[in-house]
Amino acid sequence: MFTRRSLLAGATALGGASLLPGLAHAKGSLIATTYPGSWEDAYRAIVAPMLKKQADIDLELAPLFAMDQIGKVKAARGAPPFDAFLLDPGPRIVAIEGGLFEKFDPKKLTNLPKIPEGFADEHGVCVSAQVVGIAYNPKKLPAPKGWTDLLKDPWVSRLGLTGFQTTFGTSSIIEIGKQFGGTLTNPEPALVELNKVLPKVAAVGLPAAMPGLFQQGQCDVMFTNTQTVATLKGKGVDIEFVKPESGAIAFYTTMHIAKGTAEAENAYKYFDLVIGKEVQTALTPAPYNFLPVNKDVPLTPDMPMKSLDEMAKYINHDWAQINPLRAGWIEKFNKEMAK
Amino acid sequence: MGRRRSFGDVSYGLLIGGLALLAVTIIVAPVVIVLMTSFTEGQALKFPPKGFSLGWYEQLFDPVKSRQIHKTAGNSLWIAAFSTLFGVVLATLAALGLGRSRSRLARVADSLFMSPLVLPGITFGLAALVYFSLLGFRPSIELMIAGHLIVTMPFILRTTTASLSQLDPALLDSSQSLGASWLYTLRRVTLPLIAPGIAAGAFLAFMASIDNVPVSLFLSNARTDTLPIRMWGMMESTLDVRVAAVSGVLIAAAFVLMLIMEWTVGLTRRMRD
Amino acid sequence: MKEGGKLSLFREWQLAVPLALAFAALFLAPLLLLVGVSFYNDEKITQPGFASWLKFYGDPFNYKVIGDTLLLGAKTVCTTVLIGYPLALVYLDLSARLQKVLLFVIVMPLLLSVVVRTFAWIVVLGREGVVNSVLMGLGVISEPLKLLQTELGLVISLTQIEMPLMLLPLISVMSRLDPNLRDASAALGASRWRTLFTVIVPLSMPGLIAGCLLVFASSTTAFISQTVIGGVRLIYLPLVIWQQSLVVYHWPLAAVASLSLVVSVLSVVAALSWAGRRSGGYVNG
Numbered sequence: 074m075f076t077r078r079s080l081l082a083g084a085t086a087l088g089g090a091s092l093l094p095g096l097a098h099a100k101g102s103l104i105a106t107t108y109p110g111s112w113e114d115a116y117r118a119i120v121a122p123m124l125k126k127q128a129d130i131d132l133e134l135a136p137l138f139a140m141d142q143i144g145k146v147k148a149a150r151g152a153p154p155f156d157a158f159l160l161d162p163g164p165r166i167v168a169i170e171g172g173l174f175e176k177f178d179p180k181k182l183t184n185l186p187k188i189p190e191g192f193a194d195e196h197g198v199c200v201s202a203q204v205v206g207i208a209y210n211p212k213k214l215p216a217p218k219g220w221t222d223l224l225k226d227p228w229v230s231r232l233g234l235t236g237f238q239t240t241f242g243t244s245s246i247i248e249i250g251k252q253f254g255g256t257l258t259n260p261e262p263a264l265v266e267l268n269k270v271l272p273k274v275a276a277v278g279l280p281a282a283m284p285g286l287f288q289q290g291q292c293d294v295m296f297t298n299t300q301t302v303a304t305l306k307g308k309g310v311d312i313e314f315v316k317p318e319s320g321a322i323a324f325y326t327t328m329h330i331a332k333g334t335a336e337a338e339n340a341y342k343y344f345d346l347v348i349g350k351e352v353q354t355a356l357t358p359a360p361y362n363f364l365p366v367n368k369d370v371p372l373t374p375d376m377p378m379k380s381l382d383e384m385a386k387y388i389n390h391d392w393a394q395i396n397p398l399r400a401g402w403i404e405k406f407n408k409e410m411a412k
Numbered sequence: 413m414g415r416r417r418s419f420g421d422v423s424y425g426l427l428i429g430g431l432a433l434l435a436v437t438i439i440v441a442p443v444v445i446v447l448m449t450s451f452t453e454g455q456a457l458k459f460p461p462k463g464f465s466l467g468w469y470e471q472l473f474d475p476v477k478s479r480q481i482h483k484t485a486g487n488s489l490w491i492a493a494f495s496t497l498f499g500v501v502l503a504t505l506a507a508l509g510l511g512r513s514r515s516r517l518a519r520v521a522d523s524l525f526m527s528p529l530v531l532p533g534i535t536f537g538l539a540a541l542v543y544f545s546l547l548g549f550r551p552s553i554e555l556m557i558a559g560h561l562i563v564t565m566p567f568i569l570r571t572t573t574a575s576l577s578q579l580d581p582a583l584l585d586s587s588q589s590l591g592a593s594w595l596y597t598l599r600r601v602t603l604p605l606i607a608p609g610i611a612a613g614a615f616l617a618f619m620a621s622i623d624n625v626p627v628s629l630f631l632s633n634a635r636t637d638t639l640p641i642r643m644w645g646m647m648e649s650t651l652d653v654r655v656a657a658v659s660g661v662l663i664a665a666a667f668v669l670m671l672i673m674e675w676t677v678g679l680t681r682r683m684r685d
Numbered sequence: 686m687k688e689g690g691k692l693s694l695f696r697e698w699q700l701a702v703p704l705a706l707a708f709a710a711l712f713l714a715p716l717l718l719l720v721g722v723s724f725y726n727d728e729k730i731t732q733p734g735f736a737s738w739l740k741f742y743g744d745p746f747n748y749k750v751i752g753d754t755l756l757l758g759a760k761t762v763c764t765t766v767l768i769g770y771p772l773a774l775v776y777l778d779l780s781a782r783l784q785k786v787l788l789f790v791i792v793m794p795l796l797l798s799v800v801v802r803t804f805a806w807i808v809v810l811g812r813e814g815v816v817n818s819v820l821m822g823l824g825v826i827s828e829p830l831k832l833l834q835t836e837l838g839l840v841i842s843l844t845q846i847e848m849p850l851m852l853l854p855l856i857s858v859m860s861r862l863d864p865n866l867r868d869a870s871a872a873l874g875a876s877r878w879r880t881l882f883t884v885i886v887p888l889s890m891p892g893l894i895a896g897c898l899l900v901f902a903s904s905t906t907a908f909i910s911q912t913v914i915g916g917v918r919l920i921y922l923p924l925v926i927w928q929q930s931l932v933v934y935h936w937p938l939a940a941v942a943s944l945s946l947v948v949s950v951l952s953v954v955a956a957l958s959w960a961g962r963r964s965g966g967y968v969n970g
Binding site: 418420421423425427428430431434435436438439440441442445446449457459460501502503505506508509510513515521524525528530534535536538539540541542543544546558559561562565619622625626630639640643644647655656658663666667669670674679680 | 695697698699700701702703704705707708711712714715716718719722730767768769771772774775785787788789790791792793794796797798799800801802803804805806807808809811813814815818841844845848853876877878881902905906908909913923926927930931936939940943944946947950951954
């Protein structure tokens with residue numbers, strides 16, 4: 074039975090419970106976005122505890138893909154729902170055009186001399202690079218050679234597909250399209266070819282769902298980045314990365330401060346920590362395999378490249394051309410893949 | 413009845429019994445299976461689970477590794493506690509005000525208050541997001557409480573109204589004819605009698621808030637995320653076995669809470685009636 | 686009630702005012718605003734007009750989505766009736782003690798988070814899940830069946846997830862039936878099947894319809910189960926609403942989609958409850 078006293082006692086107990094940190098804001102607090110999956114895992118495990126220890130800042134991570142971050146900030150109309158962005162090149166351009174960033178002052182980063190020149194500018198700072206190619210399960214399938222193999226047996230019937238919502242999805246489908254006569258701005262041939270084999274395709278999922286689908290064996294081959302492969306390997310999943318014959322895709326990943334945030338100072342501390350030697354060293358080995366940007370941190374042998382100088386040898390897409398077309402592609406993909 | 417069992421009666425027993433058995437299996441089996449998988453030694457959600465270990469529960473209760481889960485669980489409890497508390501106050505007052513009224517307006521008001529139960533949650537969630545954003549509010553725990561209040565309050569209103577309607581009006585009349593004030597009657601007669609009804613409704617509302625996805629999906633941000641949203645995120649991306657361990661804890665909690673509510677206020681009877 | 690105690694200005698109905706105010710501010714106002722927003726053309730909500738409605742209803746794809754959503758609800762209702770109704774019949778024949786246990790088993794999943802129940806079905810239906818490992822172990826199949834990301838798998842899961850909503854009203858109505866009716870029917874020589882279809886089913890119609898109504902409304906809007914178990918190739922209205930509002934951020938279009946969801950689901954619900962009232966009247970009259 075509820076009496077006033079028991080209710081009060083209950084409320085006090087709840088309020089006092091250690092289950093409720095963060096409700097009373099810690100001195101330092103920061104909401105930063107991160108990508109769902111391997112980025113989220115790594116940042117929760119490594120970066121958040123370090124930031125708490127070194128700067129007494131509570132880092133809250135909001136797992137959102139780059140496009141979703143842009144949408145969320147635009148919808149919030151000047152009251153940003155988070156303080157710091159993590160973006161790929163395409164959405165970065167969109168955000169700059171939309172004026173969604175605070176002006177960034179690279180000189181506030183103590184680790185600035187440790188990263189290559191040009192890695193920090195008035196918009197933000199580059200924290201890693203990603204390489205996108207094909208991942209497959211070596212116990213179930215032979216290694217695919219290139220993008221066209223994905224649409225052939227035995228791979229196609231074990232293929233996991235995702236659309237244009239993410240950078241890795243967009244870039245991969247563009248590359249598939251190129252093999253069938255498409256171009257950077259016309260992935261249509263890829264959709265035509267995909268449509269032909271669609272009944273055979275093992276799974277079509279939201280981008281965030283792909284690692285889970287692979288882990289459960291719902292699909293055994295997919296396009297993805299090297300960090301996801303490393304994370305899944307770390308969980309005991311049979312998975313290997315393949316550079317397609319026509320080349321793997323590479324791009325830089327950057328962090329930015331959201332316009333209108335009250336936590337800009339904490340964001341600088343966070344970025345500085347992320348490019349610092351300690352975090353970069355922790356994120357480089359398996360199961361994370363994040364390509365380091367800090368000059369003091371060497372790349373590991375199991376990474377797709379020996380140094381960031383090789384980035385130019387990879388396929389780099391011009392996102393200024395892709396951006397205006399992307400919304401239309403997303404819609405088209407969703408409709409064509411619907412049963 | 414000494415009737416010979418005809419073919420029809422045997423087929424009735426087999427078919428109806430078989431389907432009922434299937435129904436019980438479908439209801440119970442997934443719950444049992446999740447419990448079993450949560451004790452796996454392996455990294456993946458496979459069945460039958462590999463070995464037996466409490467490892468995933470250890471990880472779940474590890475304050476560093478599972479900090480985010482603890483925080484979202486805290487948010488969920490906090491939001492559920494306050495939305496239920498406000499819901500109890502508002503719904504009990506409204507039930508006392510409208511419960512015995514026969515006027516048309518009272519009926520309309522009652523169906524309005526119950527309408528969040530039929531309205532698709534995702535529609536209200538979107539409406540609340542658009543409304544609060546256009547008013548310039550940033551996502552906060554208070555907005556989450558407000559949103560949850562609307563969708564969980566009907567449970568309290570329903571059970572409270574039901575137990576009010578079972579009160580013998582003669583009881584209240586005699587109290588008042590003996591000179592007791594309205595307030596005194598309320599405190600000493602009405603409230604004690606309807607308290608089990610309120611408690612049952614509060615319990616259902618609390619559980620509905622803990623479970624709510626559509627409203628939280630639209631109103632929460634990284635700071636105010638609730639447990640179901642976090643679990644959905646884990647299910648969608650990394651599919652950590654910890655989801656099974658969280659499920660195990662929630663199953664155990666729901667089981668114990670239900671037993672308690674069954675003993676104290678006869679919960680299932682109230683839900684059935 | 687008119688005399689209302691000592692305070693002359695006090696009326697009992699005034700106790701409902703706080704809740705009414707909260708509802709006006711937190712429920713009615715947002716919904717009205719949502720209707721208003723749907724009559725804007727652009728994402729920034731600056732140009733009023735009908736473009737969002739025209740765009741949504743000018744696209745045949747969306748008719749298919751609405752149809753599929755309602756169909757999903759109908760299929761789930763059918764499966765829950767098919768196995769839920771027999772369970773309710775069995776419930777009637779049990780001893781009071783067993784009835785209590787069964788009721789507990791039925792209500793229990795209702796208190797379990799939908800996310801947990803959905804997750805359970807991933808474990809059950811997955812490629813390496815329970816169903817596949819049992820069937821392959823028995824040698825019934827040689828290749829794992831694809832159950833996740835199919836409508837079949839989704840309907841099976843929703844059947845369990847929504848089952849309590851069917852059973853509670855059904856059991857509530859059935860246990861109020863006069864047991865003598867069944868005995869009388871049997872004594873008059875009617876077979877059990879005949880008793881079922883001529884006596885029990887008509888009399889339990891109000892409960893059955895109430896159950897169908899709840900299951901239908903809940904399964905058509907079960908966003909988490911639909912996306913996690915159904916995947917993105919099965920597109921239902923809640924997914925469209927989510928994509929338009931939280932991925933594309935076109936609120937006017939999201940508003941149109943969600944109002945369409947309300948109208949289509951509630952009109953089916955209204956039709957069902959109308960039928961329920963009629964059947965109730967028929968039985969009583």
